[in-house]
Amino acid sequence: xxxxxxPWCGDRLDxxxxxxxxxxxxxxxxxxxxxxxxxDYLFMRKNPKGVHHERWFHAHGCRRWFHITRDTVNHxxxxxxxxxDSAPEAAG
Amino acid sequence: xAEHWQRQSPLTHLGLSAHDKNETSAASLVxxxxxxxxxxTLRGRIPGExxxxxxxxxxxxxPNTVMTGNNLSALWLGPDExxxxxxxDAERAMTGQLAKALxxxxxxxxxxxxxxxxxxxxxxLDILAMGCPLDLHPRAFGPxxxxxxxxxxxxxxxxxxxxxPLFDIHVxxxxxxxxxxxxxxxGRPYGVAVEAVTAPPAWxxxxxxxxxxxxPPFAPSPSRQPTRGATVPARSVPSS
Ligand SMILES: [Zn+2]
Numbered sequence: 001x002x003x004x005x006x007p008w009c010g011d012r013l014d015x016x017x018x019x020x021x022x023x024x025x026x027x028x029x030x031x032x033x034x035x036x037x038x039x040d041y042l043f044m045r046k047n048p049k050g051v052h053h054e055r056w057f058h059a060h061g062c063r064r065w066f067h068i069t070r071d072t073v074n075h076x077x078x079x080x081x082x083x084x085d086s087a088p089e090a091a092g
Numbered sequence: 093x094a095e096h097w098q099r100q101s102p103l104t105h106l107g108l109s110a111h112d113k114n115e116t117s118a119a120s121l122v123x124x125x126x127x128x129x130x131x132x133t134l135r136g137r138i139p140g141e142x143x144x145x146x147x148x149x150x151x152x153x154x155p156n157t158v159m160t161g162n163n164l165s166a167l168w169l170g171p172d173e174x175x176x177x178x179x180x181d182a183e184r185a186m187t188g189q190l191a192k193a194l195x196x197x198x199x200x201x202x203x204x205x206x207x208x209x210x211x212x213x214x215x216x217l218d219i220l221a222m223g224c225p226l227d228l229h230p231r232a233f234g235p236x237x238x239x240x241x242x243x244x245x246x247x248x249x250x251x252x253x254x255x256x257p258l259f260d261i262h263v264x265x266x267x268x269x270x271x272x273x274x275x276x277x278x279g280r281p282y283g284v285a286v287e288a289v290t291a292p293p294a295w296x297x298x299x300x301x302x303x304x305x306x307x308p309p310f311a312p313s314p315s316r317q318p319t320r321g322a323t324v325p326a327r328s329v330p331s332s
Binding site for chain 1: 155156169170171173225226239240241242247
């Protein structure tokens with residue numbers, strides 16, 4: 001069990017959420033990207049042991065997307081920020 | 093266009109009215125169905141004042157809270173989304189008023205999408221806690237609060253109506269039978285009773301807005317009346 005801090009609803013059980021995976025993936029220009037760059041964009045994800053920026057969706061609550069920064073080793077949530085914001089510097 | 097239809101609650105087959113004479117004083121969980129409550133969703137950036145003028149209830153700005161007024165409840169569902177719940181058969185007039193007051197806003201009648209299970213009783217918090225991940229303890233929840241969550245894995249909109257405590261659970265039509273049975277099963281070891289609910293008081297359209305007392309309808313005062321033949325002084329051009 002894990003509590004996810006929704007910026008609107010506060011701490012809620014993880015079962016109310018859907019994880020949208022790694023955040024801040026930049027879409028390359030399909031006109032100029034090589035096959036390798038495009039494949040990297042589509043399929044390759046970081047999967048770090050440690051600090052990870054993720055997108056979450058409060059599916060059974062307010063139905064809003066937002067970002068969290070989570071330590072994948074101890075599940076500690078280091079930052080919560082808007083879906084339109086870039087990753088906080090301090091959290092890595 | 094169908095002007096008449098046979099409206100049916102998703103719990104009709106349970107024959108709840110046959111049980112609602114049961115003694116409720118000894119029960120730990122008392123359940124009732126509130127049938128056909130009017131439900132209208134609003135989406136957009138909406139000035140709360142315009143809804144108060146149109147319906148007689150304000151929109152809550154604080155997440156997961158409820159404002160009540162004119163026999164309506166306005167539930168916060170998201171930063172740009174609200175559910176307005178009213179007495180049966182008010183939905184058509186409500187959507188009409190809102191569509192007039194809020195052109196360009198999504199106003200949708202979702203009355204038929206859900207039914208409402210009202211729960212109360214000395215064990216209601218414990219029984220809801222068996223299947224709902226929300227913290228409903230009075231230190232975290234309370235009257236006038238609402239939340240979207242799950243109960244027995246079924247998506248619900250929960251509204252705590254009073255501190256008794258009494259909860260209204262707005263459940264999707266297709267899940268209503270499941271959720272009713274789930275609640276009955278969860279409460280059975282402690283005693284469950286079904287009660288009848290008197291129809292909620294009707295909603296009336298608010299009276300058309302009048303000018304507030306500070307601004308009486310405009311009537312030019314005699315002293316301000318332009319004098320016949322008076323010349324208008326030429327405006328001086330400010331030097332730059
Ligand atoms: Zn939320």
